[in-house]
Amino acid sequence: MQHRNGDLDVVFHPKSIAVVGASSNTRKSGAKWVLGLKAAGYTGAIYPVSSSGGTIDGLDIFTSLSAIPNDVEYVIASIPAHSVLQLLDDCISKGVRVVQFFTAGFSETGSTEGTLLERGMLERAQRADLRIIGPNCIGSFCPEHGIPLGPSPLGKTGMPGQVSFVSQSGGIAAKLVEYGIGRQIRFSKGISVGNSIDLDASDFLDYFADDETTRCIGAYLEGSRDGQKLFSSLKHACTSKPTVVWKGGRTRAGAAAAASHTGSLASSAPVWSAMLRQAGAIEARDLEELSDCLLLLQQLGRFRAKSVTIVGGLADGGGGISVAGSDACNDNGLAVPPLQAATREHLLDLIGEVGSILMNPVDVSPAQFRGLESLFEAIRVVALDGSSDLLIVQEDVDIMHSFLGVEETRKVNAFLATLPHETGRPLVIVLPSGSAEPDRIEIESDLLEAGIPVFPSMMRAARSIALVGLHPAGHDSVSLQ
Amino acid sequence: MQHRNGDLDVVFHPKSIAVVGASSNTRKSGAKWVLGLKAAGYTGAIYPVSSSGGTIDGLDIFTSLSAIPNDVEYVIASIPAHSVLQLLDDCISKGVRVVQFFTAGFSETGSTEGTLLERGMLERAQRADLRIIGPNCIGSFCPEHGIPLGPSPLGKTGMPGQVSFVSQSGGIAAKLVEYGIGRQIRFSKGISVGNSIDLDASDFLDYFADDETTRCIGAYLEGSRDGQKLFSSLKHACTSKPTVVWKGGRTRAGAAAAASHTGSLASSAPVWSAMLRQAGAIEARDLEELSDCLLLLQQLGRFRAKSVTIVGGLADGGGGISVAGSDACNDNGLAVPPLQAATREHLLDLIGEVGSILMNPVDVSPAQFRGLESLFEAIRVVALDGSSDLLIVQEDVDIMHSFLGVEETRKVNAFLATLPHETGRPLVIVLPSGSAEPDRIEIESDLLEAGIPVFPSMMRAARSIALVGLHPAGHDSVSLQ
Structure with missing residues (x-):
């Protein structure tokens, strides 16, 4: 066709x-x-x-x-x-x-x-x-044009934006939108194609590749009736825009469920992975990874990142977080290189030696004992050090409430919201849930509005930074069975 | 000593x-x-x-x-x-x-x-x-006795319970408590041991092993000065109670940070994993896995589970969730065996054939078109089928609000809260976040109070069910370098 x-x-x-x-x-x-x-x-x-x-x-x-x-x-x-x-x-x-x-x-x-x-x-x-x-789909979604996804009287769409998606599952598409609304992923267009007897995922990948308001593309796919067409469309999409693909039904049980769901005849997981890699797609394993990558791409655009600098512990107890953050980054193939010697000396002046972790990760928490300005200066100094590609800061709102109080926690977040602009440094924030959810959700919302990607755990942050930041360019040909 | x-x-x-x-x-x-x-x-x-x-x-x-x-x-x-x-x-x-x-x-x-x-x-x-x-620690924690963890004027402890932990990091211990409070993990005792020049992790593992109010044990460890003593204590603990260990500093960057943090000389990750396996510990990779396992053990006790039955989609769109849930379970080594033939026939009566996934996973969503009682009966029939060890139900509150409304969503959750008692079947609920957080948090709280383990994603649920449910007994000896 x-x-x-x-x-x-x-x-x-x-x-x-x-x-x-x-x-x-x-x-x-x-x-x-x-x-x-x-x-x-x-x-x-x-x-x-x-x-x-x-x-x-x-x-x-x-x-x-x-x-x-x-x-x-x-x-x-x-x-x-x-x-x-x-x-x-x-x-x-x-x-x-x-x-x-x-x-x-x-x-x-x-x-x-x-x-x-x-x-x-x-x-x-x-x-x-x-x-x-379709059939067996919930079809079109376009927030800018007032078209919600699926038969819901609430008609939620979230704010319009530049993320578009195609999904072979209506349920996954609907949850991607709901989850996205909660995390301020702003969608341009979406489509649930169901059994796709006529228009299929490939057609919409082609469309999004050329669509001016689409800046990145997400896809949930279970199978394809025309592997060559899908590969060609994926390649076109990936060449034009970063494209994240979650392949459902990659295990035996998953493939069996997919056969009952969209009638997809599943190829094996390695064949799919090879196809996605050669097409130049970023491969996600579940809804969380798909939306994590889309959030990252929305907030930071496409980027390369092989190494990160980690700031753990804005209040007290940044040591374990520093260790855990390093593990999460190394686990996902991201390097954690030492700060420059001049930066470490500057930090030593600001923080002092006692119990400090100042190489990278940096436990800036002792600085807060000297007042918020010292804490901010320590973070600023780390941000300006150029020895890695990206800065990750973990903050635990509940612990900050305990150590700094609610008011000072707000000030810290107002500072963090301006940090990327002030230092020109891409920033990712890890904001785990805990015992202060209403406040945490408000802070998350403010940081997202400031253009900062926010993740619920160091592992999720590291995984998606690696998926996007370590991603190579696509290759030339593939044969999908 | x-x-x-x-x-x-x-x-x-x-x-x-x-x-x-x-x-x-x-x-x-x-x-x-x-x-x-x-x-x-x-x-x-x-x-x-x-x-x-x-x-x-x-x-x-x-x-x-x-x-x-x-x-x-x-x-x-x-x-x-x-x-x-x-x-x-x-x-x-x-x-x-x-x-x-x-x-x-x-x-x-x-x-x-x-x-x-x-x-x-x-x-x-x-x-x-x-x-x-200690030194370099925040010491003792005992909610029942009014001892909060660390220097916080808020003195939060959460409700007293039967989960105890030892941590070489004060920050990790504090976050485990905050995260635990948010998820109704109820602690008996906790200890941050820091540099542990006298009393160390082994001493407290021994103590918790024999402590009457402790039913399961968590540990965050970075290293040990006496590997044989630690192994012996871990083995004693694991023999007495399910014990979950998160080893920090298992990567090169993590080990470097750990050396600055608690002065731990790190052994290699494979040596640690072997030691933990031989001691009979459950190995977690981060705070999320540690607390997921502790929550599971608190709510269900120690259990064996090689296979699960998945119910995906309580409102509409359970197909993709069924596929994703199957992948997540297979990814983690859990089988997803078909329901018994009699159960499937019963479901066919209740749900009808159209677009249905009735083997396992089960997409019960079409039943709701016939009213809530049909939906409940379909879930009950699946719960009573004995072909797997455990039942997982995913519900998406935002999507249920769209399709069922707020009031009926409440009724569904009141039903789910009684399901384990009614059917004698262990139940795990996956309740992902999204666009209806205040309601979702309230539902999570009610389900946790009813004794049901609740997880934010299918992958997290499957991972921790596999860690606990597939866990073999401990072995006899090990040599930790």
């Missing part, structure tokens, strides 16, 4: 959307989709369609697609499987450009009927100029 | 504590220790001691240890290094049984003076019947 990616603009910026299967029963998915579009602030025309008629949240429900007096560019279908062929005919008559099917019960069930029905859908759509997303 | 562990009761249950170096300046550590003991509800006598005299929070400050009119069992010393020998003399005169030194600046600095001073301290204490904890 040829690429017609210019056409895909309509998936994220349709002027009008009909939700077919949206009755006035707001417990059903169709109605929830309508409510979600309204809640998310979609400004195009919304047309609920259900044979039952009636109204939903002030909108008239049309009894059929043909009954809508205006053009319809995009259709969200939440209907039984036995109605899909009729709906496709209606879409073609109406001049609809893209239809996404929430409807499940096709090839993923393993039944012959389901597979035949998919074939019939595709043949019908291909005869006209109609494109299909 | 002979073991006199009966003597160590006084470390956790002293009738009286003098804090030497506690002036009326509440910004200093000594004063903070006094305030912390009061805040934590310590009911024994507290005697602040500082040459400056005065009062602190209504307590008279004694100008010397000898000026205290009553017996003093335990001393917390927060004084300069040059005063430690004099204080030891004072402690011996006063008949003090144990003194812990917050004071740092000894062998961990690498200086000859520091090492000689430590030797002098030990000689002096050994001539009398005085025991030393």
Whole structure:
């Protein structure tokens, strides 16, 4: 199938959307989709369609697609499987450009009927100029355009941004968005492709590669019907933008579950890893790694980092954190080189010798006994030392509350928020949870807003810095079985 | 040195504590220790001691240890290094049984003076019947007895319980407690041993092994001056109670930091791993794994689990979660065996075939379209299937809010809280963070209170279930270099 990616603009910026299967029963998915579009602030025309008629949240429900007096560019279908062929005919008559099917019960069930029905859908759509997303998917997501992901009346989208994603699982896509909203990952576009009988992950990778507002790409993939096409699209995407791929179903149990889920025939994990490496993708192992890498790329852009400087312990007890931080970084292939001699001498003046760890990691905690300004100066001096590629600071809000108090903890974070700008040094903050969650969450939010990537553990930080910062360029060819 | 562990009761249950170096300046550590003991509800006598005299929070400050009119069992010393020998003399005169030194600046600095001073301290204490904890440590922790960990005026201890720990790092110990409080890990006793010139990790492992209120043991270790003694104590501990050990400084950078931190001469990581395995310890790699295992042991006791059943998706979109959960479990060596045929047939009745994953993992989400009772019945049927050792349920509060609403999400959690009791089946819940943190935290708290272990990700759950559940018994001998 040829690429017609210019056409895909309509998936994220349709002027009008009909939700077919949206009755006035707001417990059903169709109605929830309508409510979600309204809640998310979609400004195009919304047309609920259900044979039952009636109204939903002030909108008239049309009894059929043909009954809508205006053009319809995009259709969200939440209907039984036995109605899909009729709906496709209606879409073609109406001049609809893209239809996404929430409807499940096709090839993923393993039944012959389901597979035949998919074939019939595709043949019908291909005869006209109609494109299909799904079935068995939650389709399009575009915060800037007020399109939330999936049938939720809350219509949460988070702030619009520059991270785009494609997912073969609606559940993973939905959780990526929810988790992303919590961590201020700001999305440009997202797509859940489900069984992808027509438009598939490759098509959207191509689209995101060329999309001007997309700066980095995430993908959750379970399998592919056309390995060469996927490799070619991934390579194109990775050449244009950093692209993070989480392959689900890489173990025996996972592959078995994937077969029931999206009907994917799984290749072996090593074949996939080789393909991703050669395409130039960053490979993540789970949702946490995928979103950690996307957060890092959003906040810092693409970067190279082979070595880090670690500041452990802003209040008391930075020794163990320094050891643990070093282990986490070395575990992930990141070097922890010593600071320059001049920096260490400067630190010795500021901190003194007693119980100090001043090589890298740096336990700056003794400086706070001389007042916050000494602590800030010590951190500044470490930040300005050029012997590594990136600075990691761990702070434990609960322990800082104990040793510094709430007010001084705030001041420390106000200082940290300006540190990258002041020193020109990329900064990553590790902010583990503990016994002061409401305060910690507020601090995390402020630091994220200041453009700093924040991670819940040293291991998570080190892992994603290594995945992004040690990542080599892509290679030339691969053969995916 | 002979073991006199009966003597160590006084470390956790002293009738009286003098804090030497506690002036009326509440910004200093000594004063903070006094305030912390009061805040934590310590009911024994507290005697602040500082040459400056005065009062602190209504307590008279004694100008010397000898000026205290009553017996003093335990001393917390927060004084300069040059005063430690004099204080030891004072402690011996006063008949003090144990003194812990917050004071740092000894062998961990690498200086000859520091090492000689430590030797002098030990000689002096050994001539009398005085025991030393530290120096360079935050000493004893015992929630039941109102002894908080370290110099914090907040005196947080959390609820008393049955988890005890020993740590060579005060910072790690403090964070373990804070993180533990946040996750309802209830501690019996804890000890930060620092440079451990007299009482060391081995002594406390021996003590916890025989301690009646301790049911499981955690340890953060960086090194040992007597490998055979440590091995013997670890083996004794592991034979008595499940014991989880996190070895800090297992990488080159980590070992270098550990040398500056507690003056530990590191052995290689493989030697340590072999030693821990032979002693019968569970080996954790970071604070998260250590506390995950302790939480699991607290909530479920010691258990064997080679296989799990996974329920993914309580609202919508359980397919990807099922795949990811299978990968996480297989990655960690846990099997995901199919449910019994009769169970699958029962589920098919309850859920129907459309898009269902009913082998194991089980995507029960379609059941909710038939009402909450169907969802509960589907989960109950899966729980009662005996084909695996343990049940894991992932729930995403933000997604459940979208699909079920806040009220029904509460009902689902009330049901889950009673499920282990109702079915006799051990249950672990995965409750990832996202866009509904206040509600998620409340649900986590309720589930923890119901005795259910809760983890932030499938990978963390699978990892700790594997560490505890696949753990073999200990072996006979080892030689630690």
